[in-house]
Amino acid sequence: MRYRKVKRIMAAALAGCMVLSMAGCGKVKINDGTFRPVDEATLEFPQKETVTLTGLISYPPSTESEPNNRTIFKRLEEQTNVHIDWTAIPNDQWADKISLNMSDPNKLTDFVFTAGFSDSNLLKYGEFGAIIPLEEYIDNYMPNLKSVFDKYPEYRIMCTDVNGHIWSLPWIEQLGSEKTAIQTIDNMSFINKKWMDFLDLEMPETVDEFEEVLMAFRDHASELQAEFNIDGNIIPMSCIINDGGQDPAILINGFGEGYGDADKARHIAVTDDQEVICAAAQDGWKKGIEWLHKLYDEGLIDPEAFTQEWSTYVAKGKSGRYGVCFSWDVGNIDNLKDWVPLPALTADTRNITPTNGSFTSGFERGRCVVTSVAENPALVCAWLDQMYAPIQSPQNNWGTYGEDDDFDIFEMSTNDQGGEMLKHAPLGDASPVEVREAEAVGGPLAVLDEYYDVYVTCPDDAQYRLDWIKDIYTPDMHTKYVYPNLFMSREDTETLSNLQADIEKTINRHKADWIMNGFTDADWEKFLDDLDAYGLEEYLGLFQKYLDAYNAEMAE
Numbered sequence: 001m002r003y004r005k006v007k008r009i010m011a012a013a014l015a016g017c018m019v020l021s022m023a024g025c026g027k028v029k030i031n032d033g034t035f036r037p038v039d040e041a042t043l044e045f046p047q048k049e050t051v052t053l054t055g056l057i058s059y060p061p062s063t064e065s066e067p068n069n070r071t072i073f074k075r076l077e078e079q080t081n082v083h084i085d086w087t088a089i090p091n092d093q094w095a096d097k098i099s100l101n102m103s104d105p106n107k108l109t110d111f112v113f114t115a116g117f118s119d120s121n122l123l124k125y126g127e128f129g130a131i132i133p134l135e136e137y138i139d140n141y142m143p144n145l146k147s148v149f150d151k152y153p154e155y156r157i158m159c160t161d162v163n164g165h166i167w168s169l170p171w172i173e174q175l176g177s178e179k180t181a182i183q184t185i186d187n188m189s190f191i192n193k194k195w196m197d198f199l200d201l202e203m204p205e206t207v208d209e210f211e212e213v214l215m216a217f218r219d220h221a222s223e224l225q226a227e228f229n230i231d232g233n234i235i236p237m238s239c240i241i242n243d244g245g246q247d248p249a250i251l252i253n254g255f256g257e258g259y260g261d262a263d264k265a266r267h268i269a270v271t272d273d274q275e276v277i278c279a280a281a282q283d284g285w286k287k288g289i290e291w292l293h294k295l296y297d298e299g300l301i302d303p304e305a306f307t308q309e310w311s312t313y314v315a316k317g318k319s320g321r322y323g324v325c326f327s328w329d330v331g332n333i334d335n336l337k338d339w340v341p342l343p344a345l346t347a348d349t350r351n352i353t354p355t356n357g358s359f360t361s362g363f364e365r366g367r368c369v370v371t372s373v374a375e376n377p378a379l380v381c382a383w384l385d386q387m388y389a390p391i392q393s394p395q396n397n398w399g400t401y402g403e404d405d406d407f408d409i410f411e412m413s414t415n416d417q418g419g420e421m422l423k424h425a426p427l428g429d430a431s432p433v434e435v436r437e438a439e440a441v442g443g444p445l446a447v448l449d450e451y452y453d454v455y456v457t458c459p460d461d462a463q464y465r466l467d468w469i470k471d472i473y474t475p476d477m478h479t480k481y482v483y484p485n486l487f488m489s490r491e492d493t494e495t496l497s498n499l500q501a502d503i504e505k506t507i508n509r510h511k512a513d514w515i516m517n518g519f520t521d522a523d524w525e526k527f528l529d530d531l532d533a534y535g536l537e538e539y540l541g542l543f544q545k546y547l548d549a550y551n552a553e554m555a556e
Helices: 012-019 071-080 091-102 119-127 135-141 143-151 153-159 193-198 207-219 221-228 249-254 283-297 310-318 377-388 393-398 432-439 460-476 490-517 521-533 536-555
Strands: 051-059 082-090 169-173 188-192 235-237 268-270 276-278 322-327 339-341 362-370 410-414 420-424 445-447
Touching: 051 091, 051 377, 071 082, 071 377, 082 091, 119 362, 119 490, 135 143, 135 377, 143 153, 143 377, 143 445, 153 169, 153 362, 153 536, 188 193, 188 249, 193 221, 193 339, 207 221, 207 235, 207 249, 207 283, 207 322, 249 283, 268 536, 276 536, 283 490, 310 322, 339 460, 362 377, 377 393, 377 445, 393 410, 393 432, 393 445, 490 521, 490 536, 521 536
Parallel strands: 051 082, 169 445, 235 322
Antiparallel strands: 169 362, 188 322, 188 339, 268 276, 410 420
């Protein structure tokens, strides 16, 4: 790969004062983004004398609000002799407060540990000097992260903007890869095996067989209610239309060309010829929506599917009223014992289109940034690089061991070679989510597939989902490509966002309306004309431009 030389941010302090409303800007020393090399010996840990850095972090409400009271940060301070003076903000206040902090240099800390910045924000803050480029610090003072980039160059490409700058440190969570990655399917479909066994039904393999199963659930509702003591009406299939993992789009993959609509926000797919298309403008999507309307018209889809909130959806599921539902994990809706994943359904073809960006597994570009008030950015980056150590990243991501309370996510064990390995501990009746929130710290990290059974065991709730995908869905993933997680220019990011607003709204509105009320060929033609009027050609052209550039860079 070729890396472009870092350009100095011209008059960053002045621009920052103007754009970020930096009242009292002269009180704060502003780093103009120029690389500041240091003697590597000064970055060795533990530091000879205690050093204090400042950081900004978010935390889940009703968990420990002082980061330095968390076991993970206590250990890191002992190991590095670096004390972090934290500013901590509850998750539910983060969105409102982080922009205010970023606009005032007197509130800026050396780094923002859990930034979660969008591409637009990264480029905005970089352009006006609130944050600094990190590529040279990574290459010189961050060996753990550099090792990840060297092993997986696609991550470096995805972190680098069009001018060659890396503005943030990523979060990477590999759980499977390519077509076996855990993220390849978000809205997994589940079917009530208990009901099927009671009614002596076979697992459906086609859309017609699936419809027959739903009708059997509907027509034998009173028997199901009596047998399983169900309080409330039987709902053959429930979902939440246009709501990510709860949307039923996975069902329509078999229609037409087999693209379905896996990207339910951008509605794009990549053909085997590496052409970016709008999945919702294909004949298969049209036929799939017509079929979903047929199911709705027959009383097989929950009438509240267009309006219900997550809490309502879950409450009805926990009451045992569903025959089919959709979620990341059916345990969120009912239980694991009585439910199984519904395989791909054949209509015109049989295919599962993986989620865009999923082949590189879990990835967030804007997880952590270093700000322009950091007086020793090399030391800040060297400390943050400790988060990428193979034994540290799993703890930051999920939790740790040796806590003072009754529960630990891990116990320290050994691998087959006798090295230290974090072994997932039994939690009993404790909620894994709650324990993770209480112990984990998030931030920049990388958990790689090769770490499992060497540095850490795979979480149980991830393993059974990985097994579902590998055994049930991967064999039917005939699509060659997904759209990668690419970093566009600020101008193109803004243009794309503006175009997407109208295109996504139009598609989602028609999808909901047509599933409920049906549509005509004239309605379909008008829909395609509307998409064209909203700039669909330009929209797809922007995606294509960056896909072509990414493929060219990966080929070097």
